[in-house]
Amino acid sequence: MVLGMRSGPVLAIDIGGTKLAAAVVDADGTCHARRRRATPVATPASVGDGARELLDAVVDLAVRSRREWERSAGAGSTPPVAVGVGCGGPMTAGGELVSPLNIAAWREFPLRRALQEAFGLPVFVDNDAKALARAEGWLGAARHERNYLAMVVSTGVGAGIVVDGRLLDGATGNAGHLGHVIVEPDGRRCACGAQGCLEAETSGTAIAAMTGRPAAMAPLELRVRAGRLVGRAVASAVSLLDLRLATVGGSVALGFGAPLFAAANAELAERSRLSFAAGARIVPVGLGDQAPLLGAAAVALHRHGTDEA
Secondary structure (H helix, E strand, O other), X not given: OOOOOOOOOEEEEXXXXXXXXXXXXXXXXXXXXXXXXXXXXXXXXXXXXXXXXXXXXXXXXXXXHHHHHHHHHOOOOOOOOOEEEEEOOOEOHHHOOEOOOOOOOOOXXXXXXXXXXXXXXXXXXXXXXXXXXXXXXXXXXXXXXXOEEEEEEOOOEEEEEEEOOEEOOOOOOOOOOHHHOEOOOOOOEOOOOOEOEHHHHHOHHHHHHHHOOOHHHOOHHHHHHHHHHHHHHHHHHHHHHOOOEEEEEOHHHHHHOHHHHHHHHHHHHHHOOOOOOOOOEEEEOOOHHHXXXXXXXXXXXXXXXXXXX
16 A cells, blocks of 8 residues: 655554554654554543543653654754544544544543644544554555455444545544444444344453453463454455455454454355455454554544545
């Protein structure tokens, strides 16, 4: 996937339900001054105050990253020219209003405007999984591919889909919510309100609720089950959109490792029987734990200097 801007570094911010991260990223994809912290958690009683608390935490983390980069880069270096943000959805087009299902403090929160006021730079926001898809096509496991999906299995579950070399946006910018494909019709109730969504069965939040322990402590049978359900969802996307590749990242998928990927590929092969879908595969993201920040950077690198919001 070709990115549109090469004029300077960008400030990249990843906003997740469990962690926040920030870095300065060069146009060649080199990350500098990476910082991360836990995402502040708002209780139902503190949701109103929590919105500002979370924004302050995001801004503080990004400011610290930028200052660290400035100290190391020295005088005369080109400052960041834009801010790229990957955030959970859903959201309105361009990230003007974000309502991440796994961040209770933000409901129709004006993220793009708030960050523009904080940094005085152009700000570009997209769903974190769509951002990942840009990064994987730019530098990762989908490099040189024109048809693929990139998926996050973490606190939540989502995907970005690229068809004919173009990232799908959909009517409101929310295309790719693979976490809300139904994989168990009589399964668990999802935060979205539906029953049996992939996110309700395989996300870190869901697995912790099932076991009473962090997802990282899940037994082998749950790791295999998560992989099987990921493969089931990917099989639907492969047949629907004529794809051959799914790259999968996120703390749950990468933490579960080989058992998840083996089960996912076995399920994908079993369920993808049309001739054009045979041989489709599921692989780990090629960018490792840098993928979310490179995705956020890719959003800005693609949009800065264009007419896109």
